[in-house]
Amino acid sequence: xxxxxxxxxxxxxxxxxxxxxxxxxxxxxxxxxxxxxxxxxxxxxxxxxxxxxxxxxxxxxxxxxxxxxxxxxxxxxxxxxxxxxxxxxxxxxxxxxxxxxxxxxxxxxxxxxxxx
Numbered sequence: 001x002x003x004x005x006x007x008x009x010x011x012x013x014x015x016x017x018x019x020x021x022x023x024x025x026x027x028x029x030x031x032x033x034x035x036x037x038x039x040x041x042x043x044x045x046x047x048x049x050x051x052x053x054x055x056x057x058x059x060x061x062x063x064x065x066x067x068x069x070x071x072x073x074x075x076x077x078x079x080x081x082x083x084x085x086x087x088x089x090x091x092x093x094x095x096x097x098x099x100x101x102x103x104x105x106x107x108x109x110x111x112x113x114x115x116x
Contacts, residue, residue, distance in 0.1 A: 009069035010046060012102040013039075015084060019059045023093040024052050031063050034087045039065040044072020059095075073101060 015035075019027050031050040039045045046066040053060035067073045074081045084099045 008105045009067065009072075010104055010108070011067045011070050011073055012104055013065045013067060013073055014100045014102060015063040015065075015097065016100070017061045017063075017097040018095045019061060019093055020095050021059060024059050024061050027061050027090070027093045028052055030087070030090060030093070031061070034089075035063045038085060038087065039076070042072075042076045044068040044075060070101065070103075 017027060028050065035050070036048060039048050044067050046068060048063065048065040050061065050063040052058060052062075067076075077083075077085060082099065082101075084097045086094070086097075
C-alpha cells in the first residue's frame with residue numbers, strides 16, 4: 001500500500017503481537033475490555049475479532065478490526081493510523097507488535113454458521 005490507493009474496501013486493520021511468555025491470555029482479556037472500546041461504534045467500523053495462536057504459537061495474538069475503507073481507518077486513528085495503538089497497560093505484556101492494513105475488497109467470504 002505504498003501509494004495508499006485501495007479498492008472499495010473493506011479494510012482489515014490487523015494488530016499483530018508477540019507477547020512476553022505467559023502473557024497471551026491476559027492480552028486477550030484486555031482486547032475484550034479495552035481494544036473493543038477503541039473501535040466499536042466508530043464511524044466506518046464494521047466489527048472486530050481477536051484470537052491467539054495455537055500450540056507453539058500461543059504467544060502470538062491478533063486483534064483485527066474491519067473498516068468500511070481506508071478513509072474510515074484514517075478518520076479514527078488520525079495521522080498515526082500506520083502505528084500500533086496501545087491502550088494503557090499493554091506495554092508490559094508485549095515483546096513486539098505491528099499493525100497492517102489489508103484491502104479485502106477483491107475477495108471476501110465468511111461463513112461462521114455452527115455445524116450441527
